[in-house]
Amino acid sequence: MRDVNAENIEFLSSGAIAPVKKWGAKWSLWAVHLVTSCCGVELAHAYASGYDAERWGTLNFGMMRQTNLIIVEGTITKKMARALRITWEQMPDPKFVILIGACGIEGGLFWNSYHITRPWKIVPVDYFVPGCPPTPEGLISAIRALQKKIEKGEARTTVKFRETDLAELLGTEAGKERKPPKPPLKIAEKPEIKVEPKEVEWELGKQLVGKLKERIPYAEVFTTDVNRIYIKTDAKFYKKVAKALECEGFDHVKSINVIDVLHENKFIVECSVSSYSIKEFMPVIVTFAAEIDRCNPRIPSLIDVWLSADYQEREMHDFFGVWFEGNPNMGQKFLIAPEVETPLRKDFKLEEPSYVLEENK
Amino acid sequence: MLSYNALLEMFRQNSVGIPLITRKVVLYHTATKVAYIPPVTSLFAKIPILNLIVALLFWKPFFAVLFAPGLVCMLIALLPIIWFERKVTARVQWRYGPLEISRDIGGLIQPMADGMRYFFQEVITHREAHRPYFLQFPLLTFLPVLLPILVIPVGAIYAINTPYSIPAAIALISLIPMIIVAIGWASNSKYAYVGSLREAFMYFSYEIILIVAAMSMVILYGSANAIEIVREQSVVPGVILNPVAALVFFIAIIMATSRFPFEIPEADPEVVFGPFVEYTGIIFGLVMTIAYEKLYLLCLLFSILFLGGWNGPFIPPLGDLSPVLWLFLKTFALMMIFVFFRTFYGRYRLDQALKIGWSTLMGFAVVSLGISLGLGVINIAGWL
Numbered sequence: 001m002r003d004v005n006a007e008n009i010e011f012l013s014s015g016a017i018a019p020v021k022k023w024g025a026k027w028s029l030w031a032v033h034l035v036t037s038c039c040g041v042e043l044a045h046a047y048a049s050g051y052d053a054e055r056w057g058t059l060n061f062g063m064m065r066q067t068n069l070i071i072v073e074g075t076i077t078k079k080m081a082r083a084l085r086i087t088w089e090q091m092p093d094p095k096f097v098i099l100i101g102a103c104g105i106e107g108g109l110f111w112n113s114y115h116i117t118r119p120w121k122i123v124p125v126d127y128f129v130p131g132c133p134p135t136p137e138g139l140i141s142a143i144r145a146l147q148k149k150i151e152k153g154e155a156r157t158t159v160k161f162r163e164t165d166l167a168e169l170l171g172t173e174a175g176k177e178r179k180p181p182k183p184p185l186k187i188a189e190k191p192e193i194k195v196e197p198k199e200v201e202w203e204l205g206k207q208l209v210g211k212l213k214e215r216i217p218y219a220e221v222f223t224t225d226v227n228r229i230y231i232k233t234d235a236k237f238y239k240k241v242a243k244a245l246e247c248e249g250f251d252h253v254k255s256i257n258v259i260d261v262l263h264e265n266k267f268i269v270e271c272s273v274s275s276y277s278i279k280e281f282m283p284v285i286v287t288f289a290a291e292i293d294r295c296n297p298r299i300p301s302l303i304d305v306w307l308s309a310d311y312q313e314r315e316m317h318d319f320f321g322v323w324f325e326g327n328p329n330m331g332q333k334f335l336i337a338p339e340v341e342t343p344l345r346k347d348f349k350l351e352e353p354s355y356v357l358e359e360n361k
Numbered sequence: 362m363l364s365y366n367a368l369l370e371m372f373r374q375n376s377v378g379i380p381l382i383t384r385k386v387v388l389y390h391t392a393t394k395v396a397y398i399p400p401v402t403s404l405f406a407k408i409p410i411l412n413l414i415v416a417l418l419f420w421k422p423f424f425a426v427l428f429a430p431g432l433v434c435m436l437i438a439l440l441p442i443i444w445f446e447r448k449v450t451a452r453v454q455w456r457y458g459p460l461e462i463s464r465d466i467g468g469l470i471q472p473m474a475d476g477m478r479y480f481f482q483e484v485i486t487h488r489e490a491h492r493p494y495f496l497q498f499p500l501l502t503f504l505p506v507l508l509p510i511l512v513i514p515v516g517a518i519y520a521i522n523t524p525y526s527i528p529a530a531i532a533l534i535s536l537i538p539m540i541i542v543a544i545g546w547a548s549n550s551k552y553a554y555v556g557s558l559r560e561a562f563m564y565f566s567y568e569i570i571l572i573v574a575a576m577s578m579v580i581l582y583g584s585a586n587a588i589e590i591v592r593e594q595s596v597v598p599g600v601i602l603n604p605v606a607a608l609v610f611f612i613a614i615i616m617a618t619s620r621f622p623f624e625i626p627e628a629d630p631e632v633v634f635g636p637f638v639e640y641t642g643i644i645f646g647l648v649m650t651i652a653y654e655k656l657y658l659l660c661l662l663f664s665i666l667f668l669g670g671w672n673g674p675f676i677p678p679l680g681d682l683s684p685v686l687w688l689f690l691k692t693f694a695l696m697m698i699f700v701f702f703r704t705f706y707g708r709y710r711l712d713q714a715l716k717i718g719w720s721t722l723m724g725f726a727v728v729s730l731g732i733s734l735g736l737g738v739i740n741i742a743g744w745l
Contacts, residue, residue, distance in 0.1 A: 012481065024477025027462045049455040054447070056461050057471055063633050065485065065641050068478065092641040093483030 013153070025094050026150045027057040029143060030067040032091075034084060037074030039101040039133040046136035053140050056147065064090045069146075074133070075103035075110060076119045088123045096150075098142050100129040108132055190263050195230050195289075197222035204280055205229065208248070215244040219288070231288035238290045239300045242271070245286060246305050249278045253302065254285060256312035258320045262346040265294045267322060271302065271309070292322070301326035319344040365413070372416035377424045377518060378680045422511075422520035429518060429685040430661060430692075431510045438693055439653050443472040446700040453704040479646035487550075487639055494547035498540055499640070499647040505536035506654045513661055514587050516671050516684025526587045530662060531575055534617075537655050538564040541626070544648060545636030556635025559711055560619075560626035566718025567616035573726040574610040577603060577733040578666045591670035599667040602736065606729035607667045609722055614663060616718065618656040620699050622706035623714050627652070656696055664691040 012021060033043055046053045047060055061067045064087045076084055088095065102108030104119045105128055119125065126149065127142040205223045212221045212231070219241055220232040233241050254272040261268060270289045275281035292299050301324035302309040313324040318335045321342040342348060363371065388396040405411040417423055425431055444459065448467070451458030459468035486492055509530040511520040523529060538560055545557025579585045581603055582593045590599075600607040616623045627635040634640075637648045664670055668691050671684030679686060709717070 020477055021481040024474050024479075024481060027471070027474035028478035030475075052451070052456040052458075054451060054459060055457050055468075057459050057468075057474060059447075062629050063638065065639060066634065066645050068482065090485075092485055094478075094481070 018153075021094075022150055022153060025068065026147045029056075029058040029069045029096070029146065030061045031058055031069040031071045031098075032061055032064050032067045032087060033071045033073060034076075034080070034087065035073050036076060036080050037101065037103060039073035039103075042100070042133045042136055043071060043073055043139060046139045051136040051140060053136075053143060056140070056143060058143055065092070067091065068095050070095070070097045070123070071139070072097060072099045072104055072119050072123075072125075074101040075108070076117050076122070077115050078117055079115075081117045081119075081122050084119060085122050094150075096146055097123050097125045098127045098129065098139070098146065099125045100131075100134050100139055100142070102130060102132040104128070105130060191261075193259060193261060193268060195224065195232070197230075198224050200226050202226050204284070208284070211248065212244065215247070216241055227283045227285065229284065229286045231286065233288055233290050235290045235292050235299050238269075238288070239302065239305070241288050242273075242302050242305045245273055245288070249281055250275045250286060251277050251306070253306045253309045253312060256302075256309060256316055258316045258322055258344075260294075260320065260344070260346045262294075266291050267294055267297050267320065268292075269299055269316075269322065273306070297322040298325055300324070303327050321345070369413055369416055372413070372420040375421050376416065376419040377421055377682075379682050380680045381678045421518055425515070425518050425520045426507060426510050429682065430513060430515050430688065431507065434685070434689060435506075435654060435657050438657050438689070438696060439650060440472045441469065442653060442656075442693070442696050442700055443475075444469055445697055446703060447471065449697075449701055450704045476646055480643050482642035484642040484644055485639075489549045490639060491547045491549060494543065495639075496644065498544045498547055499644045502537065502540050502647065502651050502654075505533055505540060506651070506658070508536075509533040509658055512587075513658075513665070515688050517681050518685065519588075522586070522588065524584065524586045527575055527579055527585045527590070527662070527666070530587075530658075531572060534655065534658055534662075535568060537651060541636050541651065548636065548639040550639050552632045552634075552638045553636050556626050556632045556638065559628075559632070560636060562711060562715060563616055563619070563623065563625055563718075566715045567613045570609050570718060570722045570726040571613035571617060573723075574606045574613060574729055575662070575666060577606045577726070577730040580730070581606075581733040581736055583737070587665050587670070591665060591672060594669040595672055598669040603729055603732050605725055605732055607663075609725045609729055610663060610666065612717075612722060614656070614659045615699065615702065616714065617659060618652050618699065620652075620656070621702045622709050624703075624708055625711050625714055628708055656699060657692065660692040660695040660699070661688065663695055664688055668695075 012018065033040065035043070043060075045051065047058075058069070068091065070084075070088060070091070072084065088097065099105065099119055103110060103116075107113065107116050107118070109132070110116050120128075126146055129138045129142045131138055200223055202223065205226070208229060209221050209223060212229070216231070216233075216237070218233070218237055222230055224230045231241055250273040252274065254274050257270040257272075259268040259270065268289050268291050270287055272285050272287045274285050290299060297320070299322060301313055303313065303324075303326060310327065310329065313327050314329050315335060316322050317324060317327075317330055318333050319342065323330055336343060382400060384400055388398065390396075405415045418427070427433065448458040459471035462468050462474055463470050486495060512523055512526040512529045512533070513519075514522065514526065541560050542557045542564075545553040545560065548554075578590070578599055581599070582590045584590060584593070615621075619626050626632075627637065632638070637645060640648050665688075670691075671688040673684070673687035676683040676686065
């Protein structure tokens with residue numbers, strides 16, 4: 001069984017008309033350039049009036065379908081890796097890659113960054129141009145070298161990696177291992193939500209706290225600052241506290257929050273209310289909070305006390321999955337995509353992008 | 362059905378006369394001896410099949426389409442004009458441009474290298490393309506590109522001598538945007554779609570003023586036959602008789618061939634390459650030259666209508682090719698002017714181009730029509 005395609009390709013690369021093909025490719029290296037970092041300036045310099053790389057027939061071209069050379073300029077992040085691979089794959093066949101800058105070779109300045117890929121793992125690179133950034137002469141010499149490579153029809157690299165003893169080169173002590181710096185540890189083992197009473201000189205506040213203590217003896221009421229009152233309560237008294245506040249004259253909900261306390265396996269639902277109708281209460285914000293179980297997060301809705309709670313409760317239902325009993329809109333999402341489940345919970349797993357190809361490893 | 366000899370005779374009756382190769386060239390002449398170089402065509406005169414082929418090649422209709430002003434002349438114009446475009450852009454930017462490929466002639470063969478590279482590159486047909494149309498339309502562009510050649514004469518070389526040659530040529534050239542829109546549609550890609558829409562809009566904005574400007578010249582000369590028109594211009598060229606029409610036709614050519622500042626359908630920073638975004642390899646080579654081929658055709662028309670066509674000193678050794686030389690030189694000079702605009706113009710937006718086409722240039726076109734009518738009235742009344 002003859003493979004006609006393979007024979008044709010073989011004929012093109014080494015047959016009678018191969019010199020014409022090589023000559024065409026050699027003098028017509030049109031570069032699509034991926035300006036990902038500062039090396040792009042050097043490329044611009046190389047093609048501008050100072051050095052004029054167009055003398056050798058190369059031309060900067062914005063498109064990939066009509067070109068045959070990629071000049072990768074510098075850092076390739078994980079996001080950009082996808083663009084690089086797509087660009088390379090969309091190119092028609094005799095295609096070449098030149099990689100300029102230290103970032104492309106071993107990461108350069110960003111050698112220990114979490115988000116850096118090595119471009120030579122993503123596309124096959126013909127020539128590396130080291131430097132931070134490399135000079136225009138360096139880029140032009142890479143293009144010349146590529147032309148020679150095309151002419152001879154062989155694969156070789158100008159830059160050869162060889163192992164050197166860094167200690168000898170830098171004059172540092174031998175045997176001392178160089179490690180990347182560790183990130184500063186600022187993660188608390190068990191973060192605590194602390195809300196503590198604070199004595200302030202605020203006449204209205206003292207009266208209000210007194211009144212509220214009479215109305216709701218089962219809850220803890222205290223001031224935290226001027227114009228701020230905090231009420232610690234329970235899920236079963238949650239609605240009663242709300243009704244008591246409504247009787248006091250607080251007529252709307254400012255916000256409803258959910259705090260995810262993962263290590264204690266609980267949610268704290270906070271509701272802040274204020275008033276538009278009573279002038280003295282306008283700057284006052286009263287917050288009342290209830291702790292609920294994280295496995296079965298259910299709490300009565302405040303929709304029949306304040307209608308403005310509706311929107312906030314639906315939002316918290318979207319983000320945390322807390323079920324506000326009595327709200328007719330529970331169970332339908334309106335802020336986020338329907339397939340996303342509780343994105344603001346602390347144990348929510350982010351989808352990690354991975355564009356680096358396995359085949360090149 | 363013609364016999365072989367009758368066919369041969371028909372070709373020879375209407376063949377192109379180039380003294381340099383069809384007649385004996387006498388070297389010296391004494392009383393007893395005549396030394397001459399035999400004509401090249403006589404070498405094959407007696408060989409059965411070859412003489413027919415040679416006669417066919419020099420048969421005027423065939424010669425017009427294949428050599429001058431047809432395919433060969435077009436290629437001879439295209440390769441240097443692409444080189445010139447890059448070179449003059451480089452010069453304006455204080456660079457050299459393509460050079461090292463052939464230092465002695467300033468990199469003149471650079472477009473050939475690009476063409477060879479395109480020729481041997483892989484041809485990608487993407488999955489979304491309407492495959493048959495995607496591959497056929499680039500080849501079909503040769504129809505609207507070569508058909509106008511049939512009705513554009515050069516001196517004595519013509520395929521069809523018709524009294525309607527100018528309208529027919531313009532009508533056939535108008536088919537090219539249709540092919541470009543079809544190419545964009547067959548590509549079935551976002552940018553190709555946007556590009557072909559832009560091409561369609563530009564078509565509306567330039568086509569009417571192009572036709573009005575050409576028709577005003579036809580009214581002025583009193584004939585639509587290109588041979589008549591060139592004869593009318595033997596003393597005063599059309600550009601002096603009706604400069605407004607020349608200006609309108611000039612700008613319409615810039616719009617029609619998407620040169621700067623009207624390079625809107627193919628604007629590469631905006632819609633990457635417009636209708637041609639998906640093409641690779643040799644097919645891209647074909648579609649990329651459409652605009653240059655159209656430029657060549659419209660420059661031929663401009664030379665014939667406004668610059669006195671093939672009028673020029675007759676060069677005896679060239680014979681019938683002498684008008685070809687003059688027309689080609691005028692056309693090439695015009696093309697050089699058109700591609701030079703790339704170096705110093707920005708790009709208009711589509712709405713600006715449409716506005717220019719439908720308001721200012723339309724007004725100028727009507728004025729040029731008025732000038733032609735006025736000159737015609739003066740001519741008939743004999744006031745000059």
